[in-house]
Amino acid sequence: xxxxxxxxxxxxxxxxxxxxxxxxxxxxxxxxxxxxxxxxxxxxxxxxxxxxxxxxxxxxxxxxxxxxxxxxxxxxxxxxxxxxxxxxxxxxxxxxxxxxxxxxxxxxxxxxxxxxxxxxxxxxxxxxxxxxxxxxxxxxxxxxxxxxxxxxxxxxxxxxxxxxxxxxxxxxxxxxxxxxxxxxxxxxxxxxxxxxxxxxxxxxxxxxxxxxxxxxxxxxxxxxxxxxxxxxxxxxxxxxxxxxxxxxxxxxxxxxxxxxxxxxxxxxxxxxxxxxxxxxxxxxxxxxxxxxxxxxxxxxxxxxxxxxxxxxxxxxxxxxxxxxxxxxxxxxx
Numbered sequence: 498x499x500x501x502x503x504x505x506x507x508x509x510x511x512x513x514x515x516x517x518x519x520x521x522x523x524x525x526x527x528x529x530x531x532x533x534x535x536x537x538x539x540x541x542x543x544x545x546x547x548x549x550x551x552x553x554x555x556x557x558x559x560x561x562x563x564x565x566x567x568x569x570x571x572x573x574x575x576x577x578x579x580x581x582x583x584x585x586x587x588x589x590x591x592x593x594x595x596x597x598x599x600x601x602x603x604x605x606x607x608x609x610x611x612x613x614x615x616x617x618x619x620x621x622x623x624x625x626x627x628x629x630x631x632x633x634x635x636x637x638x639x640x641x642x643x644x645x646x647x648x649x650x651x652x653x654x655x656x657x658x659x660x661x662x663x664x665x666x667x668x669x670x671x672x673x674x675x676x677x678x679x680x681x682x683x684x685x686x687x688x689x690x691x692x693x694x695x696x697x698x699x700x701x702x703x704x705x706x707x708x709x710x711x712x713x714x715x716x717x718x719x720x721x722x723x724x725x726x727x728x729x730x731x732x733x734x735x736x737x738x739x740x741x742x743x744x745x746x747x748x749x750x751x752x753x754x755x756x757x758x759x760x761x762x763x764x765x766x767x768x769x770x771x772x773x774x775x776x777x778x779x780x781x782x783x784x785x786x787x788x789x790x791x792x793x794x795x796x797x798x799x800x801x802x803x804x805x806x807x808x809x810x811x812x813x814x815x816x817x818x819x820x821x822x823x824x825x826x827x828x829x830x
Contacts, residue, residue, distance in 0.1 A: 499828040514781035517808025534598035548636030555618040575648035583656030585709035587616035599823035619716040629759035659684025670771040686789030688757040770798035779807030
């Protein structure tokens with residue numbers, strides 16, 4: 498097991514789940530990442546991926562320089578790591594930028610994929626984002642393979658991106674997706690459980706996601722004013738009511754329960770994996786209840802790494818704001 502001897506044990510205030518979760522996305526931490534991420538940004542280029550059925554997704558590709566005199570870096574430059582952010586995050590989210598730049602500096606090429614309507618992509622597709630749209634992610638990966646030739650491809654997802662990564666792992670063989678590994682960090686396992694945690698937890702998380710979702714919806718409205726009238730959806734005051742409106746007016750599902758069932762993960766769905774799949778989770782995650790992982794056990798292709806601390810996508814190990822994940826991930830790629 499690649500991480501069986503790796504332990505994440507923060508001390509002092511860093512054991513607090515809310516501090517971990519807030520630092521994961523904090524602008525202050527991004528400021529500290531300026532130097533670490535400079536080479537990643539220097540080599541990045543924007544690309545549009547054709548995903549089938551006219552869907553296009555945006556990504557930032559940072560290929561490694563053609564040659565490297567450092568053999569430790571050169572051994573990784575034939576590998577592309579595809580990273581997917583969480584809901585209402587982006588390629589510039591602090592947690593994703595930290596991991597992407599750390600891996601790039603270790604010799605991996607990086608592709609930061611934007612989900613529909615995330616980052617600068619609200620103008621690319623008429624219909625709204627919802628979490629059940631998996632076919633376009635599979636299509637994006639196929640397009641990546643055809644356009645960007647590498648010897649190996651790994652997929653890493655955070656939060657909702659982690660949920661998507663795990664669903665991709667389930668269908669990788671059927672969809673003929675060339676993935677050597679899939680890693681999910683703090684993945685959404687039960688959408689209803691996460692919704693309950695957001696509604697009943699600290700208000701800061703509800704306000705954070707509500708504000709960002711409404712901002713994304715306003716951007717969508719600006720690009721497609723004749724297609725959508727999102728004023729009623731935007732006017733809702735809580736995530737539950739907004740989700741009700743989204744499902745009723747912008748998905749093919751008859752109810753929220755049916756919609757949530759499309760991306761609820763069950764242990765029975767992971768018994769026949771053909772791709773090495775890893776879950777990294779924190780038991781104190783304030784938005785991903787630990788109960789969602791019940792029944793998930795290690796097998797030949799699935800490994801679950803559970804840590805007492807870490808918050809949501811945090812895993813910050815010291816007050817220099819270094820992230821333990823940045824050291825751990827290369828062991829599972």
